[in-house]
Amino acid sequence: MVEYIKIDGKILSVIVRNNYSEPGIHFFTGDNYSQQLAYMNHPKGKSIQPHVHNCIVRNVEYTQEVLFIKKGKLRVDFYDENKIYCESRILAEGDIILLATGGHGFEVLEDIEMVEVKQGPYSGEGDKTRFNGVEKSKINIIE
Secondary structure (H helix, E strand, O other), rough: OEEEEOOOOOOEEEEEEOOOOOOOHHHHHHHHHHHHHHHOOOOOOOOOOOOOOOOOOOOOOOOOOEEEEEEEEEEEEEOOOOEOOOOOOEEEEEEEEOOOOOOOEEEEEEEEEEEEEEEEOOOOHHHHHHHOOOHHOOOEOOO
């Protein structure tokens, strides 16, 4: 299953659940995203032509992150661009999430191992603005 978390028609996040399986190549992001997310499922013997990526200057305005959950459970809280809480989701082993726009916070629900991929170079504390998150009593987990 693939979930698109949207606020006012704008995609905050794309979640690819562990049980997603389709043959071929499926992109979940548009060509304009600075972080592309795709799923690939090919049969044994499929050849992908060797290639190199050309040097192309790109303008990245916002950091987009991809998290791969290897083990455990994680609650993701989604916020709009004004830091207003929207909703939450639970991620489990094998799930993948692209954090595209808006804000986000996390709570580890079970010991977790995850891999993060994002654009660089890292700009230190200037790379993000931290803010107080939602009160636990107001968390709305969408399943």
